[in-house]
Amino acid sequence: MIQIVDSANFSTKRSIENGTKEQQEAVREILAKVKAEGDAALRFYTEKFDRVALEEFRVTEAEWAEAEGLVSREVAEALREAADNIRDYHQRQVRQSWFTTGPSGTMLGQLVRPLKRVGLYVPGGTAAYPSSVLMNAIPAKIAGVPEIVITTPPGRDGKVNPAILVAAKIAGVTEIYKVGGAQAIAALTYGTEQIEAVDKIMGPGNIFVALAKREVFGLVSIDMVAGPSEIVVLADDTAEPRYVAADLLSQAEHDRFASAVLVTPSRKLAEAVAAEVERQVALLPRREIAEASLRNHGAICLVKDLQEGFAVVNRLAPEHLELLIENPIEQLGLVENAGAIFLGSYSSEPVGDYFAGTNHVIPTNGTARFSSPLSVDDFVKKSSVVYYSKEDLRNNGKKIMAIAEQEGLSAHARAIGERLADLDKLEQKKERD
Amino acid sequence: MIQIVDSANFSTKRSIENGTKEQQEAVREILAKVKAEGDAALRFYTEKFDRVALEEFRVTEAEWAEAEGLVSREVAEALREAADNIRDYHQRQVRQSWFTTGPSGTMLGQLVRPLKRVGLYVPGGTAAYPSSVLMNAIPAKIAGVPEIVITTPPGRDGKVNPAILVAAKIAGVTEIYKVGGAQAIAALTYGTEQIEAVDKIMGPGNIFVALAKREVFGLVSIDMVAGPSEIVVLADDTAEPRYVAADLLSQAEHDRFASAVLVTPSRKLAEAVAAEVERQVALLPRREIAEASLRNHGAICLVKDLQEGFAVVNRLAPEHLELLIENPIEQLGLVENAGAIFLGSYSSEPVGDYFAGTNHVIPTNGTARFSSPLSVDDFVKKSSVVYYSKEDLRNNGKKIMAIAEQEGLSAHARAIGERLADLDKLEQKKERD
Numbered sequence: 001m002i003q004i005v006d007s008a009n010f011s012t013k014r015s016i017e018n019g020t021k022e023q024q025e026a027v028r029e030i031l032a033k034v035k036a037e038g039d040a041a042l043r044f045y046t047e048k049f050d051r052v053a054l055e056e057f058r059v060t061e062a063e064w065a066e067a068e069g070l071v072s073r074e075v076a077e078a079l080r081e082a083a084d085n086i087r088d089y090h091q092r093q094v095r096q097s098w099f100t101t102g103p104s105g106t107m108l109g110q111l112v113r114p115l116k117r118v119g120l121y122v123p124g125g126t127a128a129y130p131s132s133v134l135m136n137a138i139p140a141k142i143a144g145v146p147e148i149v150i151t152t153p154p155g156r157d158g159k160v161n162p163a164i165l166v167a168a169k170i171a172g173v174t175e176i177y178k179v180g181g182a183q184a185i186a187a188l189t190y191g192t193e194q195i196e197a198v199d200k201i202m203g204p205g206n207i208f209v210a211l212a213k214r215e216v217f218g219l220v221s222i223d224m225v226a227g228p229s230e231i232v233v234l235a236d237d238t239a240e241p242r243y244v245a246a247d248l249l250s251q252a253e254h255d256r257f258a259s260a261v262l263v264t265p266s267r268k269l270a271e272a273v274a275a276e277v278e279r280q281v282a283l284l285p286r287r288e289i290a291e292a293s294l295r296n297h298g299a300i301c302l303v304k305d306l307q308e309g310f311a312v313v314n315r316l317a318p319e320h321l322e323l324l325i326e327n328p329i330e331q332l333g334l335v336e337n338a339g340a341i342f343l344g345s346y347s348s349e350p351v352g353d354y355f356a357g358t359n360h361v362i363p364t365n366g367t368a369r370f371s372s373p374l375s376v377d378d379f380v381k382k383s384s385v386v387y388y389s390k391e392d393l394r395n396n397g398k399k400i401m402a403i404a405e406q407e408g409l410s411a412h413a414r415a416i417g418e419r420l421a422d423l424d425k426l427e428q429k430k431e432r433d
Numbered sequence: 434m435i436q437i438v439d440s441a442n443f444s445t446k447r448s449i450e451n452g453t454k455e456q457q458e459a460v461r462e463i464l465a466k467v468k469a470e471g472d473a474a475l476r477f478y479t480e481k482f483d484r485v486a487l488e489e490f491r492v493t494e495a496e497w498a499e500a501e502g503l504v505s506r507e508v509a510e511a512l513r514e515a516a517d518n519i520r521d522y523h524q525r526q527v528r529q530s531w532f533t534t535g536p537s538g539t540m541l542g543q544l545v546r547p548l549k550r551v552g553l554y555v556p557g558g559t560a561a562y563p564s565s566v567l568m569n570a571i572p573a574k575i576a577g578v579p580e581i582v583i584t585t586p587p588g589r590d591g592k593v594n595p596a597i598l599v600a601a602k603i604a605g606v607t608e609i610y611k612v613g614g615a616q617a618i619a620a621l622t623y624g625t626e627q628i629e630a631v632d633k634i635m636g637p638g639n640i641f642v643a644l645a646k647r648e649v650f651g652l653v654s655i656d657m658v659a660g661p662s663e664i665v666v667l668a669d670d671t672a673e674p675r676y677v678a679a680d681l682l683s684q685a686e687h688d689r690f691a692s693a694v695l696v697t698p699s700r701k702l703a704e705a706v707a708a709e710v711e712r713q714v715a716l717l718p719r720r721e722i723a724e725a726s727l728r729n730h731g732a733i734c735l736v737k738d739l740q741e742g743f744a745v746v747n748r749l750a751p752e753h754l755e756l757l758i759e760n761p762i763e764q765l766g767l768v769e770n771a772g773a774i775f776l777g778s779y780s781s782e783p784v785g786d787y788f789a790g791t792n793h794v795i796p797t798n799g800t801a802r803f804s805s806p807l808s809v810d811d812f813v814k815k816s817s818v819v820y821y822s823k824e825d826l827r828n829n830g831k832k833i834m835a836i837a838e839q840e841g842l843s844a845h846a847r848a849i850g851e852r853l854a855d856l857d858k859l860e861q862k863k864e865r866d
Contacts, residue, residue, distance in 0.1 A: 071839075072835075072839075074832075074835050075835050075836060075839045077832075078832035078833070078835045078836050079836060081829075081832060082832070082836065089533070089541055092531060092533065092543075093543070095528075098525060100522070100525065106789070108522055108789060108790055108791060110525075110526070110808075111765075111774075113769075115802070115803050116769070116802070127840060127841045127842070128840070129840050130836070130839065130840070131836055131840065163839055163840075199802045199803040200803050214650075217647075217650070217658075218658050218798075218800070220803065221800075221803040221804060225650075225651050240855075242851050243848070243851055243852060246844070246847050246848040246850075246851045247848050249844040249847070249848070250842070250844040250845045250847070250848040252844070253842060253843070253844040253845070254842075280844075280847065283847070284843055284844050284847070285841075285843050286841075286842075286843065286844065290844060328820075329820065332544075332818065335816070336546075336549070337814075338816055339816060339817070340816065340817040340818075340819065341544075341816055341817065341818045341819070342819045342820075342821075343818065343819065343820040344820060344821075345823075345852070346821045346822060346823050346825075346826040346852060347819045347820055347821040348821075348826075348848045348849060348852065349845075349848065350833055350837055350845040350846070350848050350849055351819060351821045351826070351833060351849070352817065352819045353837075353845060354833050354836045354837065354845075355829055355832060355833045355836070356539070356541060356819050356821060357541055358541060358817035358818075358819055359817065362817070365651075367651070367654075368814065368816070369548070369549070369632045369814070370548050370632040370633050370653065370654040370814055371654060371814060372813075372814050372815035372816070373815060373816070373817050375543075375815065377810065380805075381770075381801065381802070381803055381804060381805050382805035382806060382808065383768070383771055383772060383773065383774055383801070383805070383806070384772070384773040384774065384785065384791035384792065384795070384806050385765065385773075385774050385776065385791075386773065386774070386775045386776065386780045386784060386785045386789050386791055387761075387762065387775075387776040387777060387780055388775075388777075388779045388780040388781075388784045388789060389779060390779050392779075393779040393781075393784070396514075396788055399507075399510075399511035399514060399515070399788060400511070400783055400784060400787050400788045402505075402507050402508050402511045403508060403511050403512060403515065403563070403564055403787045403788070404783055404786075404787065406504075406505075406508045406563065406596055407560060407561070407562050407563070407564065407596075408560045408718075408719075409560075409683070409686060409687075409719075410686070410717055410718050410719065411679070411682040411683040411685070411686040411717050411719065411723060412683045412686070412782075412783040412786065412787075413783070414679050414682070414683070414713065414716070414717070415676070415679040415680050415682070415683040415781045415782065415783050416781060416783055416784070417679075418675050418676055418679045419676060419778070419779060419781065422673075
């Protein structure tokens with residue numbers, strides 16, 4: 001089911017999902033209707049798509065409380081410990097505002113401050129991912145964002161998955177609204193009677209959610225347009241085939257479009273992993289999904305040596321990269337493009353997905369070439385600060401005017417000139433006195 | 434020409450420019466043609482839009498050398514000194530990779546590394562802005578980006594403005610190509626025979642350039658979708674009306690859509706500034722543009738007191754904010770949203786536009802609520818690194834599996850389980866021995 005191919009025949013396509021014309025039109029219509037009609041439009045779409053009639057969208061205190069009893073103590077405890085680890089890691093990303101002072105009284109600086117209100121979209125459907133709530137909300141909390149809200153489609157019973165509520169409580173989320181789809185993105189962007197607009201929208205979703213985020217980009221900040229999840233395992237003869245196969249499968253079970261690729265110079269390993277994949281896939285409840293994913297987006301790519309292996313990895317720029325090779329730490333410098341890098345036999349990707357503390361929201365689709373895992377940086381904004389002294393203006397004003405005039409912007413030059421003229425007069429007066 | 438309005442009647446609309454359907458279609462056609470035909474398509478569009486037939490797009494060494502002689506020594510010297518200041522400021526934004534080590538052998542970290550290749554679009558037309566070359570290229574250089582390229586539309590003579598070339602040399606730009614419009618964005622995204630694709634595209638442009646950037650967002654990183662430039666001056670009775678008027682005009686001269694707003698509790702200042710604007714605008718070569726801008730997008734907004742003034746400022750979230758008030762430093766904490774903040778009488782905006790060292794690429798259109806001036810951060814990518822120890826996996830494996838099972842992702846749990854089983858066997862063997 002997973003093909004062994006030579007590197008010469010191994011290619012990956014990269015594309016962005018822009019949806020069909022019909023989907024784009026549908027999304028624009030939803031955005032416009034929510035912008036114009038607010039909650040009435042949200043009610044309309046929630047009844048149409050989620051098949052439930054809601055008056056109030058906000059999750060009540062009673063529902064929060066009820067959720068606590070519906071999640072096993074073991075899972076809640078594991079989530080709490082994971083949250084501690086995520087806090088510890090992300091705390092190290094926090095940056096301070098800074099100032100620098102010049103000898104003539106000039107001060108320049110950079111203010112680093114949190115966004116005021118952010119919204120996380122949590123998909124509904126069969127699977128609920130409490131870990132994603134932690135991964136999105138905790139960095140925001142650590143950045144100092146005072147208002148962190150979630151929107152998520154309600155079930156047919158008008159409820160939200162209890163594990164989502166428990167994770168939200170652990171992460172410090174302050175409000176949850178039962179709204180899904182493009183209409184949720186519209187509510188977060190424009191605001192409605194019950195849902196206040198936010199500054200930034202995070203979180204994955206179906207094609208309608210993705211298109212809506214793309215459409216409102218610029219009015220609010222959006223995290224990224226996430227593609228299907230990916231893993232590349234770069235392994236040599238020292239790797240345990242059972243581990244490699246299990247890690248590839250853990251990616252493949254996500255969905256039919258997920259991609260799992262082993263890159264190795266060892267034909268022996270390649271064959272052993274292929275056999276292990278066959279054996280292990282049969283044990284999986286999500287077997288059908290994993291098989292489809294491996295068939296269409298999986299591969300074992302045989303390379304000449306590890307050097308070529310790293311070249312393939314850097315071309316792919318994968319979301320997740322595992323180095324199951326001898327001395328992985330020594331080789332870390334050869335990785336140019338990868339969102340998250342897992343080193344050695346015991347750093348299986350789920351360690352990072354759930355628990356170690358690093359973020360699991362990571363750039364997909366080759367965008368690790370230029371973007372980064374979600375971090376505290378995504379929840380702050382910076383402002384430049386300029387306090388220019390009289391003396392520095394006197395010393396440098398003419399130079400500033402020279403550049404402005406070169407650019408044909410005389411009013412810029414005049415703004416400096418008005419001040420220089422006054423300073424000259426002051427100077428002359430001082431000399432006269 | 435500039436209206437005095439009460440804060441109750443003062444509103445600002447915020448919108449994003451999505452262009453007309455025809456413009457969108459035109460841009461998609463250009464992108465597709467360049468993707469398919471490469472340089473041939475670039476030649477076609479350069480002849481069509483720039484009216485010049487070019488074989489080679491890259492600026493030659495001879496052209497670089499020639500440019501040096503065409504820019505005044507005074508301007509070149511001022512640009513060099515500005516570049517030094519910009520370097521000094523941005524150097525302070527540089528971040529290091531970091532690692533943390535746990536007591537059981539686990540190491541977590543974050544690699545911070547430069548992008549490999551970035552492209553700056555420099556608009557053509559009447560005005561050339563060498564300062565923008567410095568502001569975009571220097572942070573990239575300081576981040577460590579090895580390849581910084583410029584594309585810019587050629588004049589009818591097939592040449593590039595010499596001031597652009599001089600600034601590019603000062604900033605450390607390595608390649609310049611004579612291509613403009615949406616076709617330049619296409620070349621930077623997909624690559625052609627002569628122009629290699631980049632990881633990120635910066636720089637402002639006309640509506641076609643803006644739409645093209647929006648369209649390729651996701652395949653490459655883009656800096657922002659820049660709107661018209663804005664200034665808000667918050668001033669009290671201590672402000673010099675001549676300075677306020679000159680600073681408003683320096684914004685208004687940019688283009689007809691630029692916005693210049695004075696917010697003040699002082700009717701006396703309001704009237705004096707309005708009169709000064711009338712007087713000074715008559716002195717400007719770009720008078721017509723400034724008048725149109727002030728008429729349509731300028732205002733003097735009268736507020737009850739400075740507290741209300743700050744509320745208006747924070748709602749506007751302006752690109753540039755000047756505080757011409759008593760003790761501006763003491764009031765800095767009241768500014769929630771502004772891209773760049775200029776404090777006191779001698780910190781006129783052109784000081785930051787050209788010389789002080791802060792960046793002049795700043796979020797417009799209210800996006801300072803969630804985004805930041807261009808910085809070294811825009812030219813790095815981060816990768817998470819996870820080295821998880823055997824002991825930590827033994828201690829925490831079951832918790833990781835509990836969360837995975839809760840999420841219905843059994844293969845994730847299995848990936849951990851395969852390892853835990855081996856560790857258990859090892860343990861038992863040790864006990865037996």
